[in-house]
Amino acid sequence: MYKTLWRWHFYAGLLVTPLLVLLAVTGGIYLFKPAYENWVYKDLRTVHAPQGASAKPVPLAAQVDAVRKAKPEATVQSVTPPSDRTHSTMVTLAADGGGPWAPTVSVYVNPYDGKVLGSVDNARTFMQKVRDLHGKLLSGTVGDRLVELTASWAAILTCTGLYLWWRARPRRGRTGRRGLRRWHATVGAAVSVFLLLLIATGLPWTGLWGQQLQKVITATKQGAPSAEDYKVSSKIPATTADRLTSNPDTSVPWAAEKVQVPTSQTDGEHQGHEGHAGHMAGQGGNSVASGSLPIEQAVAVAHRERVPGTFTVTLPQGPKGVYTISGKSEADPAKQRTLFLDQYSGKVLASYGWPQYGLLSKLVEEGIALHQGERFGLPNLLVALGTCLAVIGMAVSGVVMWWRRRPTGKGLGAPRRAQDARVTRGVALIMLVLGVTMPLAGISMLAVLTLDWLVIRRIAPLRRFFG
Template identity: 40%
Template sequence: MTQLDPRPQARPAPPRPRARSGSGGWFRAVWRWHFFASIVVVPVLLVLATTGLIYLFRFQLEPLLHPDLFRADRPAGMDFAQPYSAQLEAAERAYPDATILAVAEPRTAERSTVITAEMPDGSPREIFVNPWGAEVLGSLNPDTTVSGYAVRLHADLMSGAWGDRLMELGACWALVTALLGYYLFWRGRRARSRTPKSLRSWHARIGAVAGVGLVTLLVSGLPWTGFWGAQVQELATRQGTSMWSLDAGAQSSPGSTLDESLPHSHAVPWAAGKTEVPRSDGEGGEGSVANVDTAIEVAAREGLRRPMTIALPASEDGVFSVIGYAFDAPSDERTVHVNRFSGEVVSTYGYDDYPLLAQVVAQGIGLHEGRSLGLVTFWASALMCAVVIASCVTGPLMWWRRRRRGAGLDAPRGRMPVAGSPWLLAGLVVLGVLLPFFGVTLLAVLVFDQLLVRRVPAMGRWFGAR
């Protein structure tokens, strides 16, 4: 007779349910893609947001770090500054081997004149001159300042083409990650209402705010990218337009990273020999008659805003290119080119002369740099940088808290129903065409998922596919 075991039999653990094809399956699939995309996106966004925040405050930060250079004490009883020609001569005496490129008027009566130069080794140099006594206060390499490092890290991680491509790849995936995040935000609203103070709820709320600014900043920054921007510019050129303003007279680049008056949407089309550069006509005169002070006076009569930046003639028959202050209004961007012999206006070029596409890009750059509407966009951009950083911190922290030991990455489980959803497939194709770096890497990820993650048990467990 068989004796029955009175103890209850242990039941095997039920298998983890597969992602359903319904709404729950969609949520987990989107969550999974959002998770994996963030592995690439988070480091890039942390760099972009942190360096962008530093760049926003460069005009407050650099004078604090270099007060001996930026501050110019006004002598008691003196109510007039030295001519800019005298200040240029002082800079040339102090740095005889440097090539002087431009001079920027002081922002206030307590600030120094900034003269941009290029050293014999090709490095840039900012020379600071006290406008009251034409005394050279010193100089620095703008690329080695805190703001200069931030600008170069923001552009390409200071790694040239490879760094530029990596930042562009992260930016493309960040756009897609933001769209996926909004889907998760909408679908997860009921769950968050039950735990309003959880880290997940905070991440969702921060991301909802960050996503708006993030998409704006990323889209407005794409024209600067080495691949996407170059391809779109080439396409625009074929259509007879341009993303950048084609000012034929801006023959010498002011080259300063600290000058807030410079329009960043200017291009140099004559470098490719496509546009004729205006020249100073010296016929009937002997030598150079006009100087930098003449150019400023002429530009002021033409209505340019101050403080101005004056790019010096790059050749014997070159022109003074006077750029008006337009930091807070891209639509005010305007340059007056002055004959170095006669002091007459050779040509003017401004926002109204830009191609329509270049006007759009100029406004986008103004938004990207937080300057289009003065303090409104400045503080809005600063807030966006802060919430992007917060989102990049709370996301990984949320994963760290929920992960299970021994479960690999412990990624959310789910498969995106690409084959069974024509709209999803069409959307991915459109995004892949508009953002080639996203499209190419998406194909690589899908191939990797199908050939390795779904077929090799160890990789499947590590990547959460089993």
């Protein structure tokens, strides 16, 4: 069993080490995104609060109008009011032709004089490139699948490594190959729990595994509330029904991405609902309709309803649209709260937060905060960073150990195959369970075993090379 799992560990490392190191490097960098961007964009995000009469902020509507004048061709998507007196207002513009989930453009406004401080194209920032590299290897769907495959095999690599450490537990040797092996095994065992946690909390973002998880959450009703829970409606004033414009929606917490949004309605119309994805894909106008409440009143409702943390106000889309207020705390997912306001009366049409989330959605939200090093502040960040550094160190030490023990002839120097059929069947059962749990890993296992059975074992030079 030891030699068989060592062989799987060896080939798992051979398969995923380069990409695993890349994920560790980019993940370690991305942990510092908030601090990095607060530093780089300090001149845009912070302002000097004046004293006296000039300390009164300019109305938010006027700030939004300043952005529209500066960028008349863009569609205003949402507004994030200042979190305190020293921060600027952020107005988010929809990406031009980039699709519903494309990175936006953030425009920053001085709330005290209404002047535009500057803008940031979020699709072109350094951290967005790091995120794209970490999540999709800058290769779209193919990159996403490779990342998921790497994460799945990294879990197998961790589990087999734990077994090898438990069986061998090297205690002797502090230098040379023995010392390196001892370091590799000990560090691997020490960070294994944290590494498995990072893998598990990262998988919900992947395409295949994440989609299946979302289906399970929906089927078991463990997600955010459904539209059926909010049978609400309101009326559009007849004098403004023909002069209304529309704006696209903005992002909401992961657990609420599939929830449908209640809409306002005209006299005689039936209650309707429209999902967030539908809102974001809509064609937006560039001004708020006459008859709609000013954004200041939507913000006042958010304060009255005690929406936690820094919240974003999304402008209504079309005559049936609503103000969407999404508040969250990066350090505590339990503080998430979303409100839908009638754009004419300001009535709270729907409100949901942490108590309405299902168990699986809560676990995913907590996992995301842990994965990004935010849940428990600096200790969380340091543990996540230490795990990334440990992965890099283990990858390097693994390559060095193989290089030192590699055979002098033509071969990889892989551990030999098991000769006991019972052991082979036992390991096959274990791999079957792992393959079902992580489908891409299972598919790759079948591909490797098929190649081994049909090609490698039947060609002597290949058989000698792969052991």
